[in-house]
Amino acid sequence: MYCVNCGKKIKDNMNICFNCGKNVANSNYFHDLEIKNLPDKFKPISAWGYFGYQLLFAIPIIGWIFLIIFALKEENINLRNFAKSYFCFLLLCIIGYFIFTM
Ligand SMILES: [Zn+2]
Known part of the structure; x- marks a missing residue:
């Protein structure tokens, strides 16, 4: 997965980003990034x-x-x-x- 704060690639089982120190244990961060990467056809409406x-x-x-x-x-x-x-x-x-x- 990728750190939402700095965008650096980090291991899936990591809780803290080595690059910026951000706590990425909260899976919502990854979720937000996943949504941003969705193709336009499946993008959610706010x-x-x-x-x-x-x-x-x-x-x-x-x-x-x-x-x-x-x-x-x-x-x-x-x-x-x-x-x-x-x-x-x-x-x-x-x-x-x-x-x-x-
Ligand atoms: Zn980071």
Whole structure:
């Protein structure tokens, strides 16, 4: 694995980086680095990213067009799945709206 502080390669069973002395026992450090090295297709969306997309999808018509585009695009699996789930949620809302207002 690699030290998150200085980037030096260190043995997997090491708890402390020899180069900078940083404690790397907390596997979250390695985890963060793993996420950064993921291909774009699998990169996670940040909490603020989800929030932003949610706001975008909530815009009538323009947002819904983006929603369908993102639901069909293969660019990022997380974004595609989020768009699909939001699409189902939106469908339920529309159906619910008609059931309760008729
Ligand atoms: Zn280091």
